[in-house]
Amino acid sequence: VWAMDCQDGLLFGVGYLNHRIDAVRQTVDIDGDGREWEAEDALFIGSESPVQAIFRASHDEDYVYVLAEVTGYVQGEEPVISMSLHDASAKKMAPGSTISFSVGASGLAGSGTSGRNGSADGITVCSRRGKTVAGKPGYVAEISVPRKYVGSADELCFWAETACGRTKDTFTGSNSSKTETWQRICLR
Numbered sequence: 001v002w003a004m005d006c007q008d009g010l011l012f013g014v015g016y017l018n019h020r021i022d023a024v025r026q027t028v029d030i031d032g033d034g035r036e037w038e039a040e041d042a043l044f045i046g047s048e049s050p051v052q053a054i055f056r057a058s059h060d061e062d063y064v065y066v067l068a069e070v071t072g073y074v075q076g077e078e079p080v081i082s083m084s085l086h087d088a089s090a091k092k093m094a095p096g097s098t099i100s101f102s103v104g105a106s107g108l109a110g111s112g113t114s115g116r117n118g119s120a121d122g123i124t125v126c127s128r129r130g131k132t133v134a135g136k137p138g139y140v141a142e143i144s145v146p147r148k149y150v151g152s153a154d155e156l157c158f159w160a161e162t163a164c165g166r167t168k169d170t171f172t173g174s175n176s177s178k179t180e181t182w183q184r185i186c187l188r
Contacts, residue, residue: 019183020183020184020185020186021039021041021042021043021056021057021183021184021185021186022039022041022185022186022188023039023041023057023058023059023064023065023156023185023186023187023188024038024039024058024059024188025058025059025060025187025188026038026039026058026059026060026065027060027063027065028058028065028067028142028144029142030065030124030125030126030142030143030144031126031128031142032126032127032128032140032141032142033128033140033142034056034067034069034132034133034140034142035133037056037058037067037133038058039056039057039058039067040056041056041057042054042055042056043055043158043160043171043183045160045161045162045169045170045171046072046162046169047169047172048167048168048169049072049074049162049164049167049168049169050072050073050074050164050167051070051071051072051073051074051079051162051164051167051169052070052071052072052162053068053069053070053071053079053081053160053162054068054069054132054134055067055068055069055158055160057156057158057185059147059187061147062146062147063144063145063146063147064085064144064145064147064150064156064185064187065142065143065144065145066083066085066141066142066143066145067133067140067141067142067143068081068083068103068140068141068143068160069132069133069134069136069138069139069140070105070132070138070139070140070141070162071132071136071137071138072138072164073164074164074165074166074167075165077164077165078104078105078139078164079104079105079162079163079164080102080103080104080109080162080163080164081102081103081104081141081160081161081162081163082100082101082102082160082161082163083100083101083102083103083143083158083159083160083161084098084099084100084101084157084158084159084160084176084182085098085099085145085149085150085156085157085158085185086098086150086156086157086158086159086179086182087150087151087153087156087157088153088155088156088157088179088184089151089153089155090151090153093177093179096148096149096151097150097151098149098150098179099121099123099145099149099150101121101123101125101143101145103125103127103141103143104127104139104141105127105129105139105141106127107125107126107127107141108123108125122145122146122148122149123143123144123145123146123149124143124144125141125142125143126141126142127139127140127141127142128140128141153187154186154187155184155185155186155187156184156185156187157179157180157182157183157184157185158182158183158184158185159171159174159176159179159182159183161176171183
């Protein structure tokens with residue numbers, strides 16, 4: 001929320017933190033340590049829940065990489081993050097243009113492998129408990145997604161949701177079944 005002094009009073013407005021982000025060209029070691037990331041642009045979830053997540057993206061010719069830094073918990077449960085990437089030039093969500101998966105503090109929690117670091121369907125995840133890159137208690141998840149799942153577009157739609165117990169949160173105005181409401185990641 002912001003306020004501005006005007007001649008006839010105050011003008012109030014609401015601004016949203018999230019926006020389109022640029023994914024830098026960088027190959028990432030999927031080791032659960034996000035300190036090598038060059039990407040500064042980030043997306044944020046955490047307005048409706050005590051769980052907060054920050055997402056950064058990078059890419060190379062073969063993969064799109066996502067760094068998720070997650071803090072907070074509900075009733076002692078560790079949060080799980082569900083994510084989807086979609087080719088922004090594709091009209092519908094379909095194989096070859098959309099991939100969905102979930103990660104937690106123990107690694108890949110959906111998309112073929114449950115509850116451990118590793119790889120499934122070509123998606124590789126390494127999560128590390130402890131502190132985020134910013135030094136807050138939580139976990140860091142580094143994810144690589146083969147480009148074949150999202151096409152060769154220069155712009156991706158990105159959706160994510162935090163879930164911990166019964167508490168869920170996502171980007172403001174985002175709907176999991178409407179890619180036009182998802183955040184944008186531009187591959188530079």
